Amino acid sequence: MMMDKAYISQIRNDFPIFKQRIRGKKFIYLDNAATTQKPQSVIDAVVSYYSEYNANVRRAIYALGERATKTYESTRVKVAQFINADDPHSIVFTRGTTEAINLVAYAWGRHNLGPGDEILITEMEHHSNIVPWQLAARDTGATLRYIPITRKGVLKLDKPEQYFTDQTKLVAINHQSNVFGTINPVEKIIAYAKHVGALVLVDGAQSVPHMSVDVGELNCDFLAFSGHKMLGPTGVGVLYGKRSLLESMDPFLGGGEMISSVTMEHATWNEVPYKFEAGTPNIAQVIGLGAALDYLTNIGIENIHRYEQELTRYTLNALVSIDEVMIYGHSPAHGAVISFNVADIHPHDLAQILDQVGIAIRAGHHCAQPSMRKLDVPATCRASFYLYNTPEEIDCLYKGIKKAIRFFK
Numbered sequence: 001m002m003m004d005k006a007y008i009s010q011i012r013n014d015f016p017i018f019k020q021r022i023r024g025k026k027f028i029y030l031d032n033a034a035t036t037q038k039p040q041s042v043i044d045a046v047v048s049y050y051s052e053y054n055a056n057v058r059r060a061i062y063a064l065g066e067r068a069t070k071t072y073e074s075t076r077v078k079v080a081q082f083i084n085a086d087d088p089h090s091i092v093f094t095r096g097t098t099e100a101i102n103l104v105a106y107a108w109g110r111h112n113l114g115p116g117d118e119i120l121i122t123e124m125e126h127h128s129n130i131v132p133w134q135l136a137a138r139d140t141g142a143t144l145r146y147i148p149i150t151r152k153g154v155l156k157l158d159k160p161e162q163y164f165t166d167q168t169k170l171v172a173i174n175h176q177s178n179v180f181g182t183i184n185p186v187e188k189i190i191a192y193a194k195h196v197g198a199l200v201l202v203d204g205a206q207s208v209p210h211m212s213v214d215v216g217e218l219n220c221d222f223l224a225f226s227g228h229k230m231l232g233p234t235g236v237g238v239l240y241g242k243r244s245l246l247e248s249m250d251p252f253l254g255g256g257e258m259i260s261s262v263t264m265e266h267a268t269w270n271e272v273p274y275k276f277e278a279g280t281p282n283i284a285q286v287i288g289l290g291a292a293l294d295y296l297t298n299i300g301i302e303n304i305h306r307y308e309q310e311l312t313r314y315t316l317n318a319l320v321s322i323d324e325v326m327i328y329g330h331s332p333a334h335g336a337v338i339s340f341n342v343a344d345i346h347p348h349d350l351a352q353i354l355d356q357v358g359i360a361i362r363a364g365h366h367c368a369q370p371s372m373r374k375l376d377v378p379a380t381c382r383a384s385f386y387l388y389n390t391p392e393e394i395d396c397l398y399k400g401i402k403k404a405i406r407f408f409k
C-alpha cells in the first residue's frame with residue numbers, strides 16, 4: 001500500500017488530537033519516541049470497556065466479567081501475532097518496557113547471577129535498560145559490562161570476543177536507540193550471545209512500534225516494549241519470554257491471581273503468564289492496546305516502516321542543509337529518531353521557540369546520560385516521527401530552526 005498524501009491525511013483524521021490548534025497554529029507533534037498519539041478507535045475501546053463491561057478479569061463469573069476477560073485475553077493473542085510468538089502464554093502484560101526489564105532483572109537475574117558472571121549491555125541504552133542491571137549486579141555480585149559506541153552513535157562490534165565471553169550470562173540490548181535512531185544489528189548480537197551460551201533481552205521500545213520484529217526469527221529470549229509508544233494507552237507494556245524460561249523463573253510480584261494455592265506457610269504459582277500478572281491488571285489499557293494493534297496491523301507495519309524511512313531521509317536532508325545544525329547519530333540503519341543541536345542554542349531554548357510555532361520536539365538527555373556523555377553534550381534536541389507525520393511538518397521544522405538561528409544571532 002502506498003502511504004501517499006491522501007492516505008496520511010485520512011490517517012490523521014483518525015486522531016482527534018490533531019483537530020486542535022496549539023497557540024493558534026496547526027499542531028505538529030514530533031515527540032513520538034516519548035509517546036505517541038491515540039486514534040479514536042483506541043480511545044473508543046477504553047471508553048467502551050468502562051461504559052459497557054467494566055469488571056475484573058479472570059475472576060468474575062458473570063456476563064460482564066466474561067466479556068472483560070475475553071477482550072483482555074484477545075489482546076494477548078494479538079500481541080503474540082504482532083511479534084510472531086507462537087504461544088500467547090509467552091506474552092506477559094506489564095506497565096511498560098521499564099517494568100518488563102525490571103521483571104527479568106529481578107525474577108531471572110536475582111536467581112541466576114552471581115560473582116564471576118557478566119551482564120552485557122551497551123553504551124547506548126535507555127536508563128531503564130541500565131539501572132535494573134546495575135541493581136542486579138550490586139545485589140548478586142555479578143559484573144556489568146558495556147559494549148562501547150562510536151561518536152557516530154554506532155556500536156563498536158569489531159572485536160566481539162572482548163565482550164562476549166564464557167562469563168557472559170545475559171545480554172540486554174536496545175534494538176533502536178531513542179537518542180541516535182541507530183537500528184542495532186540485533187541478529188548479529190544474538191548470534192554472538194548464543195555462541196557463549198548467554199540469554200538475550202531485546203529492548204524493543206523503539207523498534208516494535210516502527211518495524212516488523214519477529215521473535216521466532218530473532219530467537220531472542222526476552223523482548224520488552226511499551227503500548228503507549230505504539231498508539232496504545234499508557235500503563236501497559238509487554239514482556240515476551242520463551243515459555244520454558246518464564247516457567248523456570250520465580251514470580252516478580254506476589255499477590256492475587258498469580259498463585260495456584262496459598263496456605264499460611266507458602267504458596268504455589270499459577271501457570272505462565274499469570275504467574276507474572278499479580279493483582280488487578282491495567283484492564284482498560286490492555287484492551288486499548290488490542291485496538292492499537294488492530295489499527296497498526298490494518299495499515300501494515302512494513303508500510304509504516306517504509307514511510308518513516310522516507311520521512312527520516314527527507315528530514316536528514318533538510319537538516320544537513322543548515323550549516324548550524326549538528327546531527328548526532330550516523331548509522332546507515334536509521335529509524336525515525338533524529339537528535340541534533342543548533343549552533344550554541346540551548347536545546348531547551350530551541351524547543352521553546354519551536355513550541356511558539358506549534359511544533360513539539362523533545363529537548364534533554366532522553367534518559368540516556370551515558371550516551372550524552374559520549375557525545376560530550378548535556379542535552380540534544382530530538383525530532384521523532386510516526387505514521388501520521390508529513391513532509392510539510394518537516395518543512396515547518398526547518399523554517400522554525402531557521403527562525404531560531406536568526407533570533408539568537
Ligand code: PMP
Nearest residue numbers: 096097098126128178205206226
Ligand atoms: N527503552 C527505550 C529505548 C526507550 O526509548 C524507552 C522510553 N523512552 C524505554 C525503554 C522506557 O519505556 P517506558 O517508559 O514506556 O517504560
